[in-house]
Amino acid sequence: MTFRYSRWDGSQRVDDLDAGDVLDALSDDLMNYGDLNAALQRLLRWGSPNMQGLEQLLKQLREAREQELGRYNLDSTVEQLRQQVQDIIDTERTGIDRRLQEAQTPEARKLLDRIARQRQDQLDSMPEDLGGRVKALRDYEFVDDAARQKFEELMQKLQKQMLDQMFQGLKGSIQQMQGQDLSRVRDMVRSLNKMLED
Numbered sequence: 001m002t003f004r005y006s007r008w009d010g011s012q013r014v015d016d017l018d019a020g021d022v023l024d025a026l027s028d029d030l031m032n033y034g035d036l037n038a039a040l041q042r043l044l045r046w047g048s049p050n051m052q053g054l055e056q057l058l059k060q061l062r063e064a065r066e067q068e069l070g071r072y073n074l075d076s077t078v079e080q081l082r083q084q085v086q087d088i089i090d091t092e093r094t095g096i097d098r099r100l101q102e103a104q105t106p107e108a109r110k111l112l113d114r115i116a117r118q119r120q121d122q123l124d125s126m127p128e129d130l131g132g133r134v135k136a137l138r139d140y141e142f143v144d145d146a147a148r149q150k151f152e153e154l155m156q157k158l159q160k161q162m163l164d165q166m167f168q169g170l171k172g173s174i175q176q177m178q179g180q181d182l183s184r185v186r187d188m189v190r191s192l193n194k195m196l197e198d
Contacts, residue, residue, distance in 0.1 A: 021051055078130065081154075085133050088150045089123055095144020096120065119143055 025048035029039035047053025096116045103109035119141075126136045138155075142148035 021048060024048070025051070081158075082130050084150075084154055085130060085137070088137065088147050088154065089126070089133075091150060092142060092144050092147035093120070093123060095142075095147055099143055115143070 022043070025043050026036070026039050029042055030036055033039065043053070045054050047056055096119055100109070100112050100116050103112050122136075122140060126133050137151055142151070
């Protein structure tokens, strides 16, 4: 469901608000309490059987907000990413240890031991923050193929999510464009297509 808000210009329809319902609610309250100002305030705040009040609208807004926050829970997304990055690092450490154990000759073991120490030092010196770890892993030369594969898949997933968000934003912007702006965008896309074909 999409809502578009604009300045009142008289063309909007207000189906839920009926003058008869408002007068009925006001007259009942006025007869019971005798204060028109208080009756208007109660009607605005609590509404009537046929019309929502501000309290009901606020309740709906809170529920919608909670629903959206649940849908786009950034804390759980960041925690998932942090766990995936830690899993990649743990997989790499396990792979390094396995490679050392698989060394056949003393020379190979000595060489692998030196490489393993360098890689372990790199893994130990990675920043604690998620962004720093991802950046460090981009520059890191993996020893374990499974860890490399996991990292590449994570990067592809993140790039896809970023592109999807960018295209959703562009789509929303284009949907809100009108006449002349839309024709300019079409011309620009045609020009880009022509450049790509050449």
